[in-house]
Amino acid sequence: MRAPPRARAHTTLSFLDAFRIFVMCLIVTDNIADLLYSRGAFRYSDVVESATTELVSTVQQLQSHIQPDDGCNLQFTSGTTGQPKATLLNHHNIVNNMLTFGKRAELFQKVHRICLQVPFFHCFGNVVGIVAALLYGTTIVLPGASFKAEESIQAIQQERCTVVYGTPTMFVDLLSSAKKTNNLNTDTLEMGVGAGALFSKELIQELLKTFKLKRFCVAYGMTETSPLSFMSKPHDSPERQASTVGCVVDHVEAKVVDATGKMVPFGTPGELLIRGYLNMLGYWGEDDKTKEIIGPDRWVKTGDQFVLYEDGYGQVVGRIKDMIIRGGENIFPKEIEQVLEQHSEILEAQVIGVPDTRLGEEVCACIRLVDGSRLTVDQVKQYCKGKIAHFKIPRHILFMADFPKTVSGKIQKFRLRKMVLEDGSIGTG
Known part of the structure; x- marks a missing residue:
């Protein structure tokens, strides 16, 4: 709850x-x-x-x-890993970050009408939504007081929206609602902008197909970086949009390091660090936590396992904290989730690690099925064979109606794991 x-x-x-x-x-x-x-x-x-x-x-x-470097926005993090933190951002952070966003999204090309279904009390709605709209003169359409997919579909049709923002879960629900809508007409939609969590290739491809979008922009970042550090470019191919989080944004440095802090070669996984004008001033009243994430050299630790390529594009492997260590093997949930979500009867999948007496941790898949599906545990395991290594096939599979989320629509895996363990339906050996 x-x-x-x-x-x-x-x-x-x-x-x-x-x-x-x-x-x-x-x-x-x-x-x-x-x-x-x-x-x-x-x-x-x-x-x-x-x-x-x-x-x-x-x-x-x-x-x-008032100076550009003065704090102007005390923005709370989403709380996907625990208690939200109060992040202090300044004018220079926000305005320049959104000028870059608008250029990448080409908001200057016309007077867009944006279906803003993400909440205003997080960076996606407050900064990417409101501030970008003020800078580029776009129209904001609010579907309702809180996110409901059917209200968003109605708003897009009635207000002839050209752009829609959302998290992966919101877009999954949007697709589900669209399929139930009679005489669906979203022909005015040109672009989707996705952020807040990782998007699978299959989800992006389904969005492009269902809503006949010209492009889908993936934006990556965190509250602590105002928020965007990577984003798709205007002429990226659908394949590139679906396989990366875009290219590092202008005037920003990015590097990937190993566990010792040493930079790794291009194409090698490690933790992503960001530095530039977009750095937060710090966590309000929590200097110790600020020092944990920002070193004396001003590099911000993202906590994401990441692959950076020579051309500046990047790919998220997963959250370092979410990594499952099964019998000494490192397993990132994203790889398994992407395979599961390719199944036509699986609406959404979240993979977590659960305690195991012999192996330390085992893989547990929590799955939302499409309406009317009768998919079984054995069928899911059989489906995974040959698509992922045998030790990555989930030992535990649970079917759920919904996942615990933040009010901004992000999945809270720490709460999901707690729910699974408290339920008692899986053992530890």
């Missing part, structure tokens, strides 16, 4: 004693409004209505003192 809204509000407010909070739009749940206002929050509408000539003049004078 996701933490209740009031608990999440308490977590957020614990970081914000030094800030004034402006509430622009609030759906009142569990008396969150009272909690916010008791901590000094202001309604944006109240501030606008109370403005006087003198106050406006004061604000204008203050603006002249």
Whole structure:
């Protein structure tokens, strides 16, 4: 279960004693409004209505003192690996990162209409969505208060959207909803922009086919890098779009290192490090955690196992923390997930490591099936034979209706693993 809204509000407010909070739009749940206002929050509408000539003049004078390197956005990480962290970004980070995004996405070519189905309280919605739209004059279409695939399909059709943003899970649900929609007409859609987690080749190919997209842009990054560090280029082939996370963005350095911190040759897996104007200022009030991720040389550790090629394009192998060590063999879940998701009856797959007395860890696949599927455990294992090494074939297979997610739509594998272990349906030997 996701933490209740009031608990999440308490977590957020614990970081914000030094800030004034402006509430622009609030759906009142569990008396969150009272909690916010008791901590000094202001309604944006109240501030606008109370403005006087003198106050406006004061604000204008203050603006002249604002510098590009001043912190302007306390952006919380998504919490896919645990407790969200408050990341402080500055004007220079965000504006330049989104100028680059707009060039790669070619937002300057026309007045686009973007179906923005990702939430505003994460970088994807707040920065890639709102800031990029302000810079390039695009129209934002909001399908609803929170993501519902059927509402997004309706918005795309009614508002004649040309672009749609989403995480892999959102796009999986979008495809499922599209197949159930009578007289589907999304002919105005030209481009999809995907970020937030890894996309399989099969998912991108299905999106290009179903929605007749001209291109699908894969964007890679993290909150700590404002957020984008890699992205597809305008004329990348569909094959390249589906096999990489794009090319490192302009004015940014990237390198891949081994466990000792030594750079590895091009084409060799290792941890990706990023450096440039896009670096966060730090985690608010957590200097120790900041030093864990940013060294004295200002390289930011991404925590991703990555392959960097000579032409600047890159490929994510998987999260280092998600790696499964089975009897001394390193297994990255992404490889198994991609094979499973090629099956016509598997909607989505998440692979985790679970304790095993003899091998240390075993492979467990959690699977969402398409509606009406009667796929069995034995059939899944048989399907995997010959497609992946025998020791990577999941020993445990669980069919699930849904996966635990952050409110931004990212899968929380640490919670999924906890759910599986607490369920007790798998052994440890």
